[in-house]
Amino acid sequence: MSENNDLFNKVEPDEKFSPVKSWQMVTNHSNLFYMIAAGMIMPPEGFGKKYYLDTVSAFPGYLSLFPNNVSQAAVNISVSEKEHLVPCIVSLELANLSGPVKIITQQGEVKDVTFPDEVDSSCQLMLVPAPLPMNYVSSINYRSREDKLRCEKDAADFNNVDLSAYTAKTTAGAFTKLKNRVWPPQNIDVPPISIPLAVPMAAGAIMGLLLNMNTRGDLSIAAGTLAFGPESSLPELASYPVIAAMGDWLQKGGDIENADVSQKLFWGIVSRVAASKYSVDQSSAVDVAIDYLETMSSVYFDEKTRGYGERLAVDLKGILGLADSTISEIFERHPKPVSRAMTLFVLRESIEDLLEFTNPQLTEADYILAAILFSAREGWIGLSKELREFPGLNAAVTHRMADIAHRIAESKIELGQPPVRPQSLLELLSPETSSMSKIQKEAALYIARELKWECIQTRINLGKGDYHLGVTTAGIQLTLDGDVKAVITEVLEQEFMSKLCNTEITGKVDRRVREILKVAK
Template sequence: MAESYELFGSAPRVTKHLARKWYLVTNQRNLFFMLAAGLIMPPAGFGKKYYQDTLACAPGWIVLFPDRAPREAVQFSVQERSHLLPCLLETDLASITGEIHVITAEGYLSRAHLPDELQGDEQALLVPAPLPITLITTILHRSKEERSACESDAKDFTNVPLESIKRSVSAKPFSGASAPWIAARGTALPQRQIPLGRVQAAGAVMAMLLHFGNLGQQSVAAARMAFDAESSAASSDVDPLLAYLPQWMWSTPPHPPEEVVQRLFWGTADKLVEWRSSGVAADPLDVILDHFAEMGAELDERMNSTLSKLTRDLTNLAGIADRTATELFERHPKPFSRAMLLLFLRESCAELL
């Protein structure tokens, strides 16, 4: 049976053991990438931009040390390149509930439930990744010089909101005693395959719907469903195409949609996520057209004819179009077809804002 990680409870309680300072050990370049992505994530989420740090020691898990990080963990996180600077990310665990793993005082790996089952003498917590970057309360540096160097380095990246998080200097938390932070005895740590592509795609959907949230009743209802799985926005408030949005956003894996048009639309979203996650070089428009070709076998004659007509016009759009955008929208009046036309007519979502 799959493990359940109910990470964000509605009524968090802070126990005395949870109130300790818990640090993720990393380097400034990984910090920048996580700030840009908005996620504390495992190495798989970095692509080719990852520099070895403690996240590599337990793939799929975030290793947090209490009060002082082991010196070898700090060194491990900067040894790959000479320009790397160590950082400790103080993490607020008050809003997290559910099952985690801990390295006990005796060096054993054990299961525990947050927030009630911490003993207070754990050498490390292993929390399932990813987590939102908003849980980071403070970025800690060993010296003023390293803090200045980190801030200077961040200026080379326009999408790194370093100033959004408090930055402090203290050498003491970097000097913890040795601890079995790479390997522990006892129960083997379960491997976690993280669908980060889905997580990042869901974040992009939320960002776009936030921008579109004032454009009418449909957009308001869709934005509510994207941000709240228990939203009171009734399915009748939105087009049936969007009624599946909460399932796609909040269920892992989501139940397949019942309506054929929903399967076409959300299947297109899934195919694009799979393609981006795979790293395979391909034209996203070809990915969509290939999906349509696969779906053709599931459609009745009328819908297959409609999809074939749309496919021809989309193929022409990818080359030299023989119709204007207005003519195409008149030719394809349904929401699904118009959504696909917009996708082929625009280079990026930003052009729709």
């Protein structure tokens, strides 16, 4: 830490004040990787035990953003903890951000202002309440080509760090611009603020996972729609109150009001499992969930419900050992969706395991509740690159996670209109009326041809007249008078939709279909 403490009292000779073209955050490559995986630019609490000292710890709860140029001392601090750290400057595009922030002026004063209107050229550092969504990142700047290559190789060791989504720049000069500025700024008193991360992180995983599941049926699509837009009112969920309570849970940041017993029970487990990720106690998520079932509060639950929780806890413990039961036998004894979801939760560990699991007794609702529990356990950071590849998913989720965090923290920060909810091909190709639109038909035909599905038919519309059917050595020939224009090749919609429900379509075909449909790729 620098000992110079008067540098905020005067304008440095190497600084030229100009309008802010972009806001810069200084960090190191490991923290950056973590933030990419977590989907949020966030404070140290979000890193578990893997936070390396950088600029985000200087003012707890705030992100320190430099206008245009960064201080070299901030760069040095950000790689001071380990020799293997690589400095990175993250450029942010804040055009959609608005709300109360703090600025530290050239005179070393802290001012409460509203961004963007009240941030002027006196700002040397802006403190924005964390988190910000990763889709605000306009570029990642490296000191050298070697640093960039090193980071790319490093990122390849992890299953959830995708650097390819970000513009990379090599700008050595950017790392040494403000040579005389100390870091952190001295004699600056900013009261810390607390940032809730558990619910946003779980919410991100719920969105991502439900979207990846939405070829399973209409209920999954409705649940996914609710996850992305918790204020929505979806009649499809009317018969599924526990799933429908997700909207309230997301909006209230982990609490639900006017809930019935099942809703309280299920979302109580989800809240505790999500919070356990950020707890110093390293008890496993399964232990946390079962402990909740065993010790349900008499304030919230009646005796009958507590009895149910205790019995379920005993059964769940049994199946983790030498129980003499198959999963089908367990499901037969436990027909309720919450029980079945908990059974899967204790018997399967990873999201991939859940996605592969099938059992004829399992309903779509059971599966959705299990997916929510798994999401709470893993968080968005636990979703692998493969599950995040869904077109438009990353931007849509990271924006919403940050938005939920600010809503819970009541920071009054507005992040702007969220990116549109990504949709699966099943949704995009489902006809709004009785039949597909022209553009949907075109996309469907493309899929059927590419995947060689036997659901294509060719229709020839003929007017009234005489037609001659002739048999030649080459086969049968239909001879028509005049010029026939109405030859239509199309998919048989019912067969096509049935195949689409049961096929995972990714990569080139998915991208091309979205091009045809003119939606986000």
